[in-house]
Amino acid sequence: MSKSKLWTKDFVAVSMTSFFIFVVFYMMTVTLPLxxxxxxxADKGSLGLIVTVFLISAIIFRPLSGKWMITFGQKRILxxxxxxxxxxxVLYSQINSLSSLLLLRVLHGIGFGMATTATGGIVANVIPDDRRGEGMGYFATFMNLAMVIGPFMGLTLIEASGHSAVFTVAIVASVLGLLCSLVLKVPTLKMVKSSTEVKASFLASLFEFKALPIALAGFVLSFAYASIISFVSVFAKEMNFTSVASYFFVVYAVCLLxxxxxTGKWFDRYGENFVVYPAILLFTIGVFLISQASSGTTFLLAGGLIGIGFGTLTSSLQSIAIKVSPPQRRGVATxxxxxxxxxxLGVGxxxxxxxxxxxxxxxxxxVCAIIGVMALVVYYALHGRYSKVTSRVALEKQIVNK
Incomplete structure (x- = not known):
């Protein structure tokens, strides 16, 4: 069977939009506390609010954005x-107090929540259905690269030129993200409303209930992953791994790439269970290795396993959420x-x-390794055991048999 074209102008444009936005997000996450x-x-006790208010704003506006995408169009919301x-x-350079910084983080979080929800919905419609797993994997790779480039760039700029250089780069990256969104051509979906959808409650218009089971599995996994993004650098310092700590996410990214x-092709060819179960196991083993690490080598090995495992899971679970939802509600599902x-991440x-x-x-x-095992059970109970074999291999066999 011939495969549909994946690397189109629109796929690259939406991926680059996501990349620039996430570069700014990760760069500001590590530099704003400084x-x-x-x-x-500001006192150290208030630093957590810089991330918290941002995430709360994004979380609140994600479901609203999903609803608005149906009403006003995906590109407009993006x-x-x-x-x-x-x-x-642009406004970061004008901030002169912690209270004004927190207010600005609310605005930035709203923009982030709207833009990233829109890119997730748009890319699902740009990617051919027979290459969704592969396409979502590459789309997620742009975010993973931003996770490495953003913090590295931010800390390097502070060391070389100070905070003003960070703000300047953030503006440039944000402009590039906006330009990429403007050149993007979004496929037009035929919005078919059933009688059930017309009578749907306000809550149902904000959330796609068919995506909730896999989203719950994602919640458990991200809860455990919060231990990585929040505490791995502090843990490395406590264990005297400081000489290799800066390479943890580099190894993470290299192994993921x-x-x-x-992994994306296996998702499409053999089905989601073929990829998700091993990915959860690799992530769990990686977290367990951190708990037992007594050398920098073990610490970096854990980073590689977590990169393959969790990096694969983010795109795979999102692909499943989109797969089980109606085409016109892919933005809401995202x-x-x-x-x-x-x-x-926040609760964790x-x-x-x-x-x-x-x-x-x-x-x-x-404890997080145990939670990883729990995530395996949750995935099986909520989705894995119900997953229908709709992989490319199964479709090819059906065609051959006919």
Whole structure:
């Protein structure tokens, strides 16, 4: 069977829009706490609010964006979100107090939530159905690259030129993201409303209930992953792995990129269970290795396994959420998935901070490995055992048999 074309102008445009927005997101996430303490003289206890208010704003506006995409169109919501995101990036250099910074983070979070929800919905319609797993995998790779490039660029700029250079680069990246969104041509979907949809409640218009089971599995996994993004650098310092700590996410990204050409194609060819079950196991083993790490080598090996495992899971679970939802509600399905996924990160960061204070970081990572096993059970119970074999291999066999 001949495969449909994946690398179109529109696929590249929506992927680059996502890349530039996430570069700014990750760059500001690691540098704003330093700006708050160095320039605004904020106390350490308030630094967590810089991330929290941003995520809360994004979470609140994700389902609203999904609904608006159906009403006003996907591209319009993407452009509005990108414009708000750009405005936020421009205003950072004008901030002179912690309270004004937090207010700006609300605006930036709204733009981020709208833009990233829109890109997730749009890319699902740009990617051919027979290459969805592969396409979503490559789309996620742009976000994964931003996760490495953003923090590295931000910290390097602060060291070389100060915070003003960070704000300037954030503005440039935001402008590029907006330009990419403007050249994007979004496929027109025929919006067919059933009598059930017409009578649907306001809550049903915000959330795609068919995507909730897989989103719940994503919540459990992101809860455990919060231990990586929130505490892995502190853990490395405590264990005297500082000489290799900066390479953790580099190894993470390299292993993810090396696996990406295979995992996405396997998703399409053999079905989601063939990819998701091993990915959860690799992620769980990686987290467990961190809890047992006594050398930098083990620490970096864990980073590689987590990169393959969790990096594969983010695109695979999102693909499933889109797959089980009606085409005209793919934006809502994307919003539903990321509301729970982002909530898992936020709740996990808060809860695991308490856990680490009680039993230490090694004990906390041991708990997260157990949560990884729980995620395997949750995925099986909510989706895996019901998953129909709709892979490319199955379709090819059906055609041959006919």
């Amino acid at each position: 700006y708050a303490t160095d320039i605004l003289q 452009v509005i979100g990108a414009v708000l995101f750009l405005i936020g990036s 090396l696996s990406r050409p295979f 919003a539903t998935f990321f509301v729970l996924f982002d909530s898992g 960061s808060s809860v695991l901070a308490v856990v680490s204070g009680s039993i230490g970081y090694q004990g906390m990572y041991g």
